[in-house]
Amino acid sequence: MKETPGEARIRERMKPGVLCADGFLGDDRRRVGEIIDADRAAAERAGTTLDALADRLGGVLDAAVAGLGGRVELPGGQTAVWREAMGRIPCPFGGCGTFPKGEVELTGPGGETVRFTPLSVHLLAEHGFAQGRGSRYRLEPALLARLFG
């Protein structure tokens, strides 16, 4: 299926150097819509949904931010640490406002680690977008499902 003009505009905003140095697509060549559809299916295969994963990540974000840079222990045996950063970054889909910069490092009981930002949570919750493969803040649904048990 061809990329729509709207998707093309969003893809342009996701490229490296437009809103952030690395962009949101990593080395993924798929259309944004394809990435979203594939991740939705992956979440279902893992027995969950993107909405549920976004909800869990939101809870982790709140706990980590309250930790003010210290490592916090979470009920499921995971730990998380918040690294603050100056400034705000807009949503590449447009029309959603801006989000504080900074990142959370979430580590599961088995040592698996995933990094995400306040914008990552918004992208997953509101747009079903987990970012392209190879992106720094890529949220693999299967990995998240394992981390959250």
Add this chain to the structure above:
Amino acid sequence: MATLTAVAVVSGIAGALAALLVLAERFIANYGECRITINGEKTLTVPGGRSLLESLAAEKVFIPSACGGRGTCSYCKVKILEGGGPLLPTELPLLSESDRAGEVRISCQVKVRNDLRIEIPEELFNVREYRGVVERIRDLTHDIKELRIRLVEPDAIRFTAGQYIQLRAPAYGEQREPVYRAYSISSPPSDGGAVELIIRLVPGGICTTWVFDHLKEGDEVVFNGPYGEFRLTDSDAEMVWVAGGSGMAPFWSMVRQMAEHGSQRTCTYLFGALTKKDLFLVDELRELEDRLPGFRFAPALSKPEPGDEWDGETGLITEVADRAVEQGTGAEAYLCGSGGMIKAACAVLEQKGIGADRTFYDSFT
């Protein structure tokens, strides 16, 4: 032959359309000269058609902007009393309810099509664009650098300790357009021929990646400023300062100015870091403790490592503030850091008697 004819016809149509566009731009989109009246006093005459942000910048009136006018940063808010036209869809996500009620608009999205009346803070008339040369880049920690920029044109800057500038990161690598990012000035105002900045690497950050990976001593840089209202009051009230990481910057400017003036003000500076390797300027601040009788520097580590051999304060900076401030009535608090830290610190300080009216902050986010 048929192909050649087709090419000629298509080219002719394209040429005609292009001519029509030029004529349309000249006569229909030509808004002529427009007047922008600022604060009821100063009037600028500008050619219509450009954004308000661009029009003001062309007249050397600089409104803060981090995104180069792409409508993503929300820094360029301006109150437009008349002539701004209807709110645009691109502005709505960036404006709060109180912004809309207060006639605040996103100046990079508003096109100048007619006369306008606007209001901007008076301090913005002091904002200039500066060209400088990087005199020194110094590593303060593994992820924080200090930049010293010697001013070239103009060759001096006037600012108040606590204010910030917007540093321009040029196009580089895959970054196709310049961006501006705000950094507090960390040098004292007396050092007017240069500015120093304390910059922490933001993973994936456009400007900080440029500073850390590309910028060299001797490079020319551009910035504008000074901006901001974060500053010490003129009172003699006791002060509590709270910061972490690059939040050190405005306080490094303030304390050096205090030392130059022989300030007698009592001040406790609580600086939070994770481990010892995240601390910096410790020796310099200890030296200022000797010079300023009322100044105490109290670094605190939230997760000291065994090798740190740390015997100073430990815990989150808010816990340290809770211990350090016994009775805050009459005192003033100054905070610089993330929104989360500021919110948490304000809650602690309020319980100690330092209310919102005596708390001043410079939030990262």
